[in-house]
Amino acid sequence: MGTEREDDEPEVPLDARDAGERRTLAWVLCINLAQALGVGTVGLVASSTGLMGAALDNLADAGVYAVSLYAVGRTVTAKARVARLSGVLLIALGIGLLVEVIRRFSAGADPVGIAMIVTALVNAAVNVLCLRLLRPRREEGVHLKASWIFTTNDMLANAGIVLSGVAVMLTGSAVPDLLIGLVVVGIVLHGGWEILEQAREARRAADAA
Template sequence: MSECVCRHEARNAQERRVLRLALLLNAAMAVIGGIAGWLAQSTGLLADALDMLSDASAYAIGLMAIGRSVRFKANAAWISGFALLILGVAVLAEVARRVAYGADPLSGWMIGTALLSLAVNLTVLRLLSPFKSGEVHLRATWLFTRADVVANLGVILAGALVFWLATPYPDYVIGLLIGLYVIKEALEILGEARRAGIPRES
């Protein structure tokens, strides 16, 4: 076996280890954040949990793409971006529903859960840092996690404002902003996938 092949296999093995760990951490936090968001009546936490669920999906797709063709990797990034776009729109719809029917978000739950999510995402972001300038399917995973860090900070700020102002509107606002940010990241990933060679005809 040539030295080049050995290096390639070692890199693939390292990518798999990182993505498996990122997948497990994000899946766990998606469940925790979703439960906390529901109990706390927080659109911000629910949006954050959906974002982390989409991350877990992206990592799973990234794992499947390792060692595959450029076309497969570009299509994997396309699927990730499209899924993220759908979730972003779903978040905006949930914000609209909460505004229409009202909610009483619990600031303590918001801040505590977002701090835990932030710790997880900073760890994952550090693990994924070699991927930020890598192949399109791997860069997509780094972009997902970068979006999560921004969202976590926003939820912490919103939770503090909910407590300070005694109003749910900061939670609505951060849910709206996370939804818009998720859509922006989705469009960025879709653009990169297209430039990487998504076929326009079957």
């Protein structure tokens, strides 16, 4: 009972480093919410599974950053718990995207290649900004490592969307977009599993200390 209470309370009053973490996480949270809205809207209009996947990934990132804000200044156990929640969230969204890929494959929607390319490039540029904000703090806790993994996954997904957009334009087929949707599903599920592994390691280290 007493241990749970300690896990839920800050270890110490917020210092300058904690304030810096909060400021960084608040910035990337707002950025990813804007990305999810913008990319998701284009994905719907352009009938692109890849872009819808990228939007879901950005939304998952925003969720990670939101729960990571809670973890700032708290115990290692609390941070591991937040990272575990982030991993579960990412896996759940990956499964949701898989369902969407299957639905679009059955419906036979035709994506717009140029919209995929331009949107993915813009999204990737914004992700670079997020990585620059997170880089100095990625070793300051498992919750921030989780945030770094999420944003790195976004870069891989956007690179794939650009390539599939080119393929859609050259072939006139929706197959490349559906394939990149499946690739994004794999990236998302792998990232979620990696975060869960890091959370388990952090929890074991905290228990052994």
